[in-house]
Amino acid sequence: MGNSLTLFRQEDALLHERVFPLPLRERVRVRGIVSRSHPHQSVGLRLSLWTSFVVIGFMLAAFNAEAGALDSPGAQKALVCSACHGFAGNSPGDTVPILAGINANYFKKAIKDYAEGKRTSPEMEPYAKYVLHFGVDDIAGYFAAQKKQPAKVKIDPKAISRGATLASQCIACHGPKGDGDTDKLIPALRGQAAGFVQAQLALFKADKRKPEDAILEENKKRILMGLDENDFADLAAYYSTLK
Amino acid sequence: MKILTRRTFLRVSGLGAALLGAGRLPSFAAEARRRVIVIGGGWGGATAAKYVRLTDPSIEVTLLEPSKEFISCPFSNLVLAGVESLKNLTMNYNGLRKHGVKIRHEAAAAIEPDKRRVRVGKDSLEYDRLIVSPGIDFQWELVEGLAQAKDTVLHAWKAGPQTVQLAKQLQSLPDGGVVVMTVPPVAYRCPPGPYERASMIAWYLQTKKPKSKLIVLDANKDIVSKTGLFKAIFKDYANLDYRPSQKVEKIDVGAKEVTTEPGDKVKYDLINLIPPQRAGAIAVEADLVGGDKRWCEVDHVTYESVKQKNIHVIGDSTIGLPVPKSGNVANAMGKICATAVVSLLNGKAPPVIAPGNTCYSWVNDKEAIAVVNAYKIENGKVVQIEQKLTPGKSVAVAQNSLAWRASIWNDMLG
Numbered sequence: 001m002g003n004s005l006t007l008f009r010q011e012d013a014l015l016h017e018r019v020f021p022l023p024l025r026e027r028v029r030v031r032g033i034v035s036r037s038h039p040h041q042s043v044g045l046r047l048s049l050w051t052s053f054v055v056i057g058f059m060l061a062a063f064n065a066e067a068g069a070l071d072s073p074g075a076q077k078a079l080v081c082s083a084c085h086g087f088a089g090n091s092p093g094d095t096v097p098i099l100a101g102i103n104a105n106y107f108k109k110a111i112k113d114y115a116e117g118k119r120t121s122p123e124m125e126p127y128a129k130y131v132l133h134f135g136v137d138d139i140a141g142y143f144a145a146q147k148k149q150p151a152k153v154k155i156d157p158k159a160i161s162r163g164a165t166l167a168s169q170c171i172a173c174h175g176p177k178g179d180g181d182t183d184k185l186i187p188a189l190r191g192q193a194a195g196f197v198q199a200q201l202a203l204f205k206a207d208k209r210k211p212e213d214a215i216l217e218e219n220k221k222r223i224l225m226g227l228d229e230n231d232f233a234d235l236a237a238y239y240s241t242l243k
Numbered sequence: 244m245k246i247l248t249r250r251t252f253l254r255v256s257g258l259g260a261a262l263l264g265a266g267r268l269p270s271f272a273a274e275a276r277r278r279v280i281v282i283g284g285g286w287g288g289a290t291a292a293k294y295v296r297l298t299d300p301s302i303e304v305t306l307l308e309p310s311k312e313f314i315s316c317p318f319s320n321l322v323l324a325g326v327e328s329l330k331n332l333t334m335n336y337n338g339l340r341k342h343g344v345k346i347r348h349e350a351a352a353a354i355e356p357d358k359r360r361v362r363v364g365k366d367s368l369e370y371d372r373l374i375v376s377p378g379i380d381f382q383w384e385l386v387e388g389l390a391q392a393k394d395t396v397l398h399a400w401k402a403g404p405q406t407v408q409l410a411k412q413l414q415s416l417p418d419g420g421v422v423v424m425t426v427p428p429v430a431y432r433c434p435p436g437p438y439e440r441a442s443m444i445a446w447y448l449q450t451k452k453p454k455s456k457l458i459v460l461d462a463n464k465d466i467v468s469k470t471g472l473f474k475a476i477f478k479d480y481a482n483l484d485y486r487p488s489q490k491v492e493k494i495d496v497g498a499k500e501v502t503t504e505p506g507d508k509v510k511y512d513l514i515n516l517i518p519p520q521r522a523g524a525i526a527v528e529a530d531l532v533g534g535d536k537r538w539c540e541v542d543h544v545t546y547e548s549v550k551q552k553n554i555h556v557i558g559d560s561t562i563g564l565p566v567p568k569s570g571n572v573a574n575a576m577g578k579i580c581a582t583a584v585v586s587l588l589n590g591k592a593p594p595v596i597a598p599g600n601t602c603y604s605w606v607n608d609k610e611a612i613a614v615v616n617a618y619k620i621e622n623g624k625v626v627q628i629e630q631k632l633t634p635g636k637s638v639a640v641a642q643n644s645l646a647w648r649a650s651i652w653n654d655m656l657g
Contacts, residue, residue, distance in 0.1 A: 070298045070582060073594070079578040080599040083571055083651045092653050093646025095639075123643065126617035126629040127599055133619050133628060134596070195642065 074142025077134040084123070088146040094153065094195035100146035103182045107140040119209055150191035155237045163238025166231055169223045173216065178242050184213065194233075194240035201232040277302050277588055280361050280370040282351045282525060284308030286570040287558030288376030289339060289655045290577025291584075295374075296342040298585040306339065307363060309350045313656060316433065317570050317603075318648060319402035323410045324443040326608045332402060338656045354529035356551045372584045375531060375539075375548075376558045376573070377523025379432045382537075385519045387493040396494060400432065400517050412513050413447060419454040420512035423501060425491045426461040427519045430538065432559045432568045434468035435614070437461075437517060439604035442473070444515075445480035446607040456482045458511075460503055462490035462519075468567065469604060472612045472632060491516065522560030531556055538562030543625045545583040545593050546576060555580050564598075564625045566618065572600050574651055595620050603644035611641035 070076060078089075081099070085091045089099030099107070113119040114128035131139050167178075170189075174180055178190035189197060203209040205224045211217050227235075281292040284306050292306040313334045321327035336346050352362040354375070360367045381398065383390040399409040416422065422444060426437040441459045448455045457480075465487055466473045477483050490504040500510050521527065521537035531539045531548050539556040540563045541548055546555040557580050558573035566572045575598030583593035597618035605611045612635070617628040633640050 070294070076582055076594040076596055079582065079596060080575050082578070082654045083574055083599070084601060084647050086650050087654060087657075091646070091650055093649040095642050095646040096650060122613060122631045122633045123601060123615050126615045126631050129628050130597070130599060130617035130619070133617075193646075195646070199639070 072138070072142060073135070074138035074140075074145075077131075078139045078142050080130070081127070081139075089143045090146070090149045090151075091193055092151050094151070094193050095199060097193055097196045098148055098150065098191065099143040101148035101188075102140075102143050103180070103185075103188065104137075104140040104144040105182065106180070106185050106187050107143055108136050109185055111136050111140075148191050150240065151193065153194070153240070155194065155241055159234045159237040160241055161238075162231075163234035163236070166227070166235050167238050170235070173219060178239050184216070186216070189239040190242045192239055194236040196236075197239055198232045198236035201227075201235065202229065205232075276371075278368075278370050279304045279372050279374065279584060279588075280368055281306045281374045281376065282354075282361065283376035283378060283523065283558070284310070284313060284336060284339075284346070285376060285378050285558060285573065286655060287573035287577045287580075288374065289313065289336070290574045291374045291376060291557060291581045292344045293339055293342050293655065294578045294581035295585055296344055298582055299589065300343060302585065302588060303345070304343070305345045305347060305368060306336075307347050307349060307351045307361070308336070309348055311335070311348050314402040314406075315570070315648070315652065316400075316402045316436075318605075319399070319406045320436065320440040320443045321605055322402075322406050323399070323413060323440065324447040324608065325410065325414070326443075329402070329407055334652060334656050336656065351525055354525065354554070356529065356554060359553060371553070371588060373554045374546075374580060374584065375526055375529070375554060375556045375560070376577070377525050377560055379520040379522065379559050379568075380524050380527075381518040382521055383518055386491055386516065388496070389494055389516065389518060392494060392496045396496065396514055396516050398517050399515060400436075400520075409515060413444065414451075416452060416455060416513050418452040420452065421510065422448065422455065422457045422513045422515070423509055423511035424457065424459055424515040425489075425501070425517055426459065426463060426467075427517050428462040428490060429467060430562065430568065431517070431520045434567045434569075435473070435602060435604045438466055438468065438473045438477075439606070440515075441483060441485070442476055442480070442604070442606040445477075445483040448482050449480065450608075453482075456484060458484045458509060459486065460489040460491055460501065460509065461485065461487045462504075464488050468602075469612055469614050469632060472635065473604075473606075476606045476612070476636060522556075526556060526560050529554075531560075533562065535562075543623060544579075544595055544620060545587065546580040547583075555584060565627055566598055566616070566625065567600060567602065569600055569602050571602060571651065572598050574655060575599055577655075597625050601647060603640065603647060605641060605644070606636050609638055609641060610636040611644050612636050613640050613644070 084096050085099050091098045111128045111131050114121055114124040115132055117125060173186050174189055178188060180186045180188040200209065204220055211220060279295050279302055281288045281304065288306065292304050295302055295304050313336065314329065315332040318327055318332050322329050340346060347363060349363050354361055354373065360369050361373065383393055389396060397405045397409045399405040424441060424444065441457060445457050448457060477485050489507065491501050492504055493502040494516060500508055502508050522532055522539050526532055526539050527536065531550055531554065533540050539548060539560050541556050541561050543564055546557050548554045548556050557576035559568040579596045579598060586593040597620050599618065600616040603611050603613045613633045614630065616630045618625050619628050
């Protein structure tokens with residue numbers, strides 16, 4: 001039983017939640033959408049008092065319309081993504097990556113790799129083709145523009161501290177704060193869903209996922225050779241909580 | 244001189260948003276009257292109500308849903324096997340209220356398309372656009388003896404009290420007792436659902452009642468969904484007896500026996516009869532259903548009914564799109580329909596977007612399988628791009644299903 005199984009342990013978990021311990025309902029609750037454009041009611045009554053501010057209102061409305069939820073083509077084309085990846089790409093599910101704030105070029109590469117089967121995922125292959133069909137540039141731009149809000153998940157502090165020590169090996173490529181390197185298409189790990197990061201590390205080690213760059217491939221192999229499943233869980237715990 | 248507080252500033256900017264969102268400048272009073280009513284707070288309706296508000300907060304949205312709580316049908320088969328509790332599948336509607344959705348926990352009594360009104364109790368509510376998401380109802384009359392016995396012969400095909408009752412019936416079944424479950428003819432809610440249920444019941448019996456067996460009487464010629472995967476899984480359950488082309492015609496609760504279309508008589512100790520289905524009653528009564536009197540045909544881009552203007556139908560009660568009647572599809576339809584409705588109310592062309600389907604089935608207490616479908620729009624019609632199945636059952640897929648539910652429940656209700 002590796003650390004992966006103790007990461008999210010719940011006291012009153014049911015049988016399967018002892019195996020997959022995700023504090024689900026809690027996360028559904030805490031991860032309500034932050035609505036920037038909350039309903040405004042009884043607007044009409046005070047209209048006369050505030051006519052002088054209508055101009056400001058229009059300016060702000062124009063701003064809202066741009067920053068606002070679903071007006072852009074990218075937002076509309078990404079509507080189906082939120083079922084798994086959360087509203088604006090802020091996935092509350094542990095094994096599904098957060099797409100909010102993702103580098104657009106990295107997103108496009110990932111979509112291409114999934115569509116071509118270079119990265120194998122029964123879930124992502126059809127959806128990658130969907131994204132390519134409807135317009136990967138719009139969708140990449142939409143997710144890149146969203147603010148990342150990492151899920152609030154209880155994680156064992158000891159796992160985080162073990163992960164922090166192990167992460168010294170990752171800094172050279174992923175940066176001291178896990179921000180990645182956009183030029184080399186090295187992904188940001190900061191605040192990423194722990195279960196997803198852990199699963200990707202396992203795929204890399206098993207050679208089921210490969211970086212295209214030969215030097216990166218060499219580095220990856222050298223580092224991952226010395227790490228096991230428990231280390232992956234610790235690393236994932238560390239990066240998921242990195243602010 | 245009053246100081247401009249954040250609140251008043253937002254109030255005024257809200258007006259700006261209302262006017263600007265409309266893309267034209269009519270009188271404020273006319274704008275304030277734009278109303279959308281949503282009938283049904285399930286996977287489709289709850290999503291649609293939320294996303295209309297997210298897309299254009301100047302539109303008034305009223306959701307009509309008799310239940311105070313949402314209970315997820317997906318994962319309810321796990322409750323039958325005792326590996327999940329109904330409590331974990333139950334959520335309230337407070338998240339929608341935070342988005343400004345007005346919720347009336349009442350059933351819509353009737354739709355009056357000509358007057359653009361929905362009758363609720365003594366009230367008549369007017370709408371500019373109506374979104375109907377009534378789910379399914381059962382055709383009790385198609386199985387002889389079922390209408391009289393429907394309180395004791397459980398379907399558990401709408402998650403809730405019947406789910407708990409059926410779980411209790413399974414628990415109190417003597418070891419060696421025979422369970423019979425029946426699969427209705429297509430189309431019905433959740434194509435792989437009966438086979439997930441069969442797997443979970445077989446797993447439960449294998450674990451807790453090793454002398455018992457499960458007989459599955461399927462009205463269809465073969466397993467309807469994830470066929471190859473379920474066939475392999477059924478092989479592993481020695482206690483599972485799958486019989487295709489066995490449509491249930493009659494139930495005799497006294498003799499504890501069902502009769503199938505070929506004339507076979509099958510005895511049971513415990514029956515789970517999933518009846519034939521059609522669109523929710525309100526859709527039938529409002530004449531939104533087609534010639535089959537069962538399902539509603541819609542435009543594939545806007546989900547507007549082909550029979551009634553300004554009425555949109557989403558979720559399990561629709562037909563004609565090459566998509567399954569799944570929660571994930573209903574959620575996608577809810578979002579797409581919401582943006583279409585907002586566009587139409589604002590005099591814009593609706594975006595051309597297709598749904599997607601991610602569908603997990605658990606097959607024991609730890610493992611699951613999945614099917615995923617992506618679609619596009621071609622000549623105004625939904626067309627499949629690709630379908631992909633998991634290679635087999637796995638723990639990883641089961642884990643993904645838990646991430647999926649956390650996300651999609653939040654997408655609907657958060």
